[in-house]
Amino acid sequence: MRKTSLALAVAASTLGLSLSQVATAAFIEDSKASIEARNFYFNRDFRQEGAAQHKSEEWAQGFILRMNSGFTDGTVGFGADAIGTFGFKLDSGDGTAGSGLLVPDRSGGSQDNYSGLAVAAKAKISNSTLRVGQMQFKNAAIASSDGRLLPQVFEAGHLVSQEIDGLMLEAAHVREVNHRNSGDYEDIAITSGGRRGIATTGGTTSDAFDFIGGTYKITKDLTAGYYYSNLDELYKQHSLNAVHVLPLGDKQSLKTDLRYARSTDDGNRSNVDNKAIGAMVTYGLEGHAFGLGYQKMSGDTGFAYINGTDPFLVNYVQISDFANKDEKSYQARYDFNFASIGIPGLTFMTRYLTGDNVDRGRSVSEGKEWERDTELMYVFQDGALKNLGVRWRNATVRSNFANDIDENRLIVSYTLPLL
Structure with a gap:
């Protein structure tokens, strides 16, 4: 997964903090890290007559490493988050690919493996946090899918503020998406299939998605x-x-x-x-x-x-x-x-x-x-x-x-x- 130069620059400046500063901060003591091993078998039979593909059946193994640092000391605290992913094929016969577990190949099958590293730099003032880089979302405007082997990740800038008790406000500018069965980032597309009746001109993709909003515990x-x-x-x-x-x-x-x-x-x-x-x-x-x-x-x-x-x-x-x-x-x-x-x-x-x-x-x-x-x-x-x-x-x-x-x-x- 590739990163923008802006994300890399911010991440580098964050991770390049002196050891003395990090050691005296909650950067390490508040850090969290875990690794998930996910074994996934998927079988979908298409039951209607005349189906172009009668079955989609694949079996794969994935690993998801999640790391979230704390923040350095000071008025502005700095940190970084990362999601490392690796998935590989265990079984996928000819004509049964397309489950969404693995990256498709040019022959109509699936690639043997794929991986990625999503990194986001973050800065915190009071109870407001800005993240820049690759990340997941879950709100009424956009929710990353995690329903297959590896999660969907977006490239964005994201601001979250919780200065008022019970009120969470957030805003983001999203540029690209790395789908759950993809090895690279691409423009963001609108869902237009089925009997939705949505028609587009000039393609179904855009290079910018913005949202602002929040929740309040009344x-x-x-x-x-x-x-x-x-x-x-x-x-x-x-x-x-x-x-x-x-x-x-x-x-x-x-x-x-x-x-x-x-x-x-x-x-x-x-x-x-x-x-x-x-x-x-x-x-x-x-x-x-x-x-x-x-x-x-x-x-x-x-x-x-x-x-x-x-x-x-x-x-x-x-x-x-x-x-x-x-x-x-x-x-x-x-x-x-x-x-x-x-x-x-x-x-x-x-x-x-x-x-x-x-x-x-x-x-x-x-x-x-x-x-x-x-x-x-x-x-x-x-x-x-x-x-x-x-x-x-x-x-x-x-x-x-x-x-x-x-x-x-x-x-x-x-x-x-x-x-």
């Missing part, structure tokens, strides 16, 4: 957020969110998650025009959680977001996002934490989603789709295998306008703290 039970984002020349978006947790008594609660986004074009390179509303209500009772969700798209297009990221939608799940033009979708979900019956580390989740009213054009009937997901996970709590996690994820998708899919993912991961 009370101990209520948090609200707002973000404005702009993918230069392609879309502008306002995102609002409110989460309320209502205690209902002994080991009971009612969580309400409300989301709204308004997306429009930014110039004449796209036709983006969307209103997205979503709500998820979850009732918790001891180890049980029962959830109901609703999501609706309106406007001339479906929902707009950066390609390859996790969109801020209540009905974005394992495979589908239910964000096509005019789509209405519903979700029923059940979770169980086995710790409530004396088996800590074991969790179960299942959900079913159905969507309809998708605009497929004037000459055909409305689009419909459904998805069923199941996930079982266990993290060893003690002994020689402590912190080893085993996760099985299963999904089934059926649609009259997109691929019919049966999918299984088996993920074995182990995280070792180094500092």
Whole structure:
């Protein structure tokens, strides 16, 4: 992964601080480092007749090293963060590539291995921190995907301020992205596939994405957020969110998650025009959680977001996002934490989603789709295998306008703290 000259210059000046200064600071004592070994098996069967590819099946091993330093002493504290990644192929036969675990090669297969180093320099004044370099994001405007072997990383400048108790403000200018199955950085693209109805001129990419916004904890039970984002020349978006947790008594609660986004074009390179509303209500009772969700798209297009990221939608799940033009979708979900019956580390989740009213054009009937997901996970709590996690994820998708899919993912991961 390549770095910009600006990021390298800042990183070099930060890391070039004298040892005497570093030794007297919290630079070392507040540092954290860990390495995660992630073994990933992916199997996706395309069930519809006439599919160009009948199966995507790959097995790979990845390692993710995360290092976060503390800050040097002084009015302005300096530090650095780094993410080192390495992934290699264990199995990928001819005609079964394309899982997103590995970097594609020119023959239609996958490369044997790939690696990268993402470095960000940082400076802190009071409770405000500026980072410049390569990093991950997770907010209503942009969320890095970590759903495959290695994480998605962006090249950006990012400012976070927490000067007021309960208020977090942030802003960023993002230039490029290194996708989860890529060995290099590239321009940022808008998601435009499916029945989204998003059309562009002059390409689907931009070299600038900006956002500003934050969250505020209004009370101990209520948090609200707002973000404005702009993918230069392609879309502008306002995102609002409110989460309320209502205690209902002994080991009971009612969580309400409300989301709204308004997306429009930014110039004449796209036709983006969307209103997205979503709500998820979850009732918790001891180890049980029962959830109901609703999501609706309106406007001339479906929902707009950066390609390859996790969109801020209540009905974005394992495979589908239910964000096509005019789509209405519903979700029923059940979770169980086995710790409530004396088996800590074991969790179960299942959900079913159905969507309809998708605009497929004037000459055909409305689009419909459904998805069923199941996930079982266990993290060893003690002994020689402590912190080893085993996760099985299963999904089934059926649609009259997109691929019919049966999918299984088996993920074995182990995280070792180094500092």
